[in-house]
Amino acid sequence: MQGKNATGLHAELIEVLTPLRRYCYSLTGNPYDADDLLQDTLERLLERGAPSDADIRKWAFRICRNRWIDEMRFRNVRAAQDIGDMPDAAVFDGEAAIEGHIELSQAETAIASLAPEFREVLMLVAVEGMKYKEAAELIDIPVGTVMSRLARARHQLVEYGSSDGDDGVQGESANVVPIKRGGK
Amino acid sequence: MTTITDEMLSAFLDGELGASQADEVRAALDSDPALRARLAKFEQADATMRDAASNVVDRRLPQSVMAMLAGEKTSVAPLKAHRPRRLGGSRFWPTALAASIALVLGLTIGVLYQGARLGNTVGSNAQIAARVAPGDPLFEALESTPSGQSVAFGEAGGSIQPMLSFASASGDPCREFMAVGSDDAVRAVACRERNSWRIDFAVRSESAGTKNGYQTASASDARLVSDYISDVMVGDAFGRETETEVMAEGWRGK
Structure with a gap:
């Protein structure tokens, strides 16, 4: 599978950035987690690339979705294992919204x-x-x-x-x- | 009169109904003011989603995302230096995952051995993969401590706490654990080989100088470890029963 070259991928990602950011938000439901997911998705995309014939929006959305599912699974595992007193387990969600002073x-x-x-x-x-x-x-x-x-x-x-x-x-x-x- | 369901009305709004059903909805809309009101409400619901979406994308992008898109090169530096501190965006992400991993590969078995003296030991003679053999306190801790429990480690109040057990893609049972020293902590993933625990991934967090500082400093580092585990984990993490079983069987891969 021939991949997109780095520059091409970069340019295409910038084009789909806004839809991707919106999609992240639709999954997370709050803008803070959305931007974390956005970054996570972009990192993954830049690291792994995309097939040269890929529709970049679909490709990016799918990766985003998988990252989100992994994240949810991980949170659930942590919650289920009753290690909620580990600060990092709780910190990802909500804290930023409270501290963020953005209404x-x-x-x-x-x-x-x-x-x-x-x-x-x-x-x-x-x-x-x-x-x-x-x-x-x-x-x-x-x-x-x-x-x-x-x-x-x-x-x-x-x-x-x-x-x-x-x-x-x-x-x-x-x-x-x-x-x-x-x-x- | 036919009843127009929410689904039909909703699909009508999206132009997804076949011609005959669309006609049916149109006829019903003509004769039923309540249905027209319902359609208007649905349109309003869509507008709410559009408003929310535009509020979200109107906010400034996190600096870290902008840097990534600008193609900025990041250099290998301590995690602390990378950690964005409320720069208008996320605080949870170091800017470069790769850089962070490069950093943590500097861990040696010695770092983990010393438990309470974790600090300042990332040396220049770094070795990449550490293996922990039977007889080592860390080996014993990984071998027999249930996730969520902590055992004393080293001489100055250090501890080892396994956090999670799971099967990796390679079939080995693995554990995430945290080794806490007096001024820093290492989060790591170890996988069981035939006669040892192999450290596959580790992130060292320095404390912020307070006794519990490592806890607040380690959120993004914990994320790195979570990400790594998401990549290598097959299925779900072991529940308590499975973990107890696997432990009793000496961590033989299934």
């Missing part, structure tokens, strides 16, 4: 209420403009699952908005089951 916008707070798999499809389709089929291939799930996740993502955001009580929506919100925060 999340209302939109970011709303998005943080979605589970990662919902955020992900909504980002890919509503922001990146992917077709369901493309998103399904990237995530490796059936197209029908993309469709149902999107519907649920939108439903939950609508409910999130109406439970704020600030947009004057009447009626239905009384029957709404509270949304779980932070995903499953």
Whole structure:
């Protein structure tokens, strides 16, 4: 497999940097972890390269996704092994947000209420403009699952908005089951 | 009247419905104000996602990412010097993974031996792979200490704490452990060979001068070790039962 040369890869990465950063955010749900994941992904890409015929956005998204899964698995293992008192186990998530003095916008707070798999499809389709089929291939799930996740993502955001009580929506919100925060 | 589900409405919004279903949704929208309101809400939900995304990308990129994209060369230097300290971005990453690994390859078996005297021992006569043989206190610690427990090591209050056990791609059982000395700590991954534990990866963190300083200083170093483990680990880390079993069998690779 002929790889992209370093300069070419570099240039292409700069082009997909913003979509990649958004995608990282859709997985992590907060901008701090997103930038960590972004850096991690870029490092991996620069280190390993990409096939010369690769669509760099797809390639980068896939690597990003795998890095995120590894990270989650690692966190879960650590939590399960009850070594939560190791400071490094806890430090990655959230601490920066507390220390960072950067306020999340209302939109970011709303998005943080979605589970990662919902955020992900909504980002890919509503922001990146992917077709369901493309998103399904990237995530490796059936197209029908993309469709149902999107519907649920939108439903939950609508409910999130109406439970704020600030947009004057009447009626239905009384029957709404509270949304779980932070995903499953 | 047909019921238009959220899924249909959502797919309609994305232009992903077939012609007949799309017509069905259009007809329903014509006659049903509540459905039109629902569609408007869905569009709003999308707008929320777009807003959040643009807030995120409007923030300054971490310096470390910019440096990487600028193609800046990084030199091999102590991890401490690389660790970004709240430069408007992440603090968890040294700028160059490769540089950090180059640094830690300087560890010798002596560094680990000395436990409490870990500091200032990264010498110029570095050896790359250390092997720890039976009879060595570190060997015993790796051989029989369950993850999460710590055993005394060296003379000045040092300790060894295995943290995690797992199977590597090569089939060897491996362990992540931390060796803590008075003014620094080493996080390392050791894999069991036939007659020894082989140190495959290690990162030394200097303490910030306080007794527990190494803990706060080591977040990014811990990440390096996590990354390394993610690369070499097959399957999940051992649970307690598996670890106990493997330990009882003398760490024979499965």
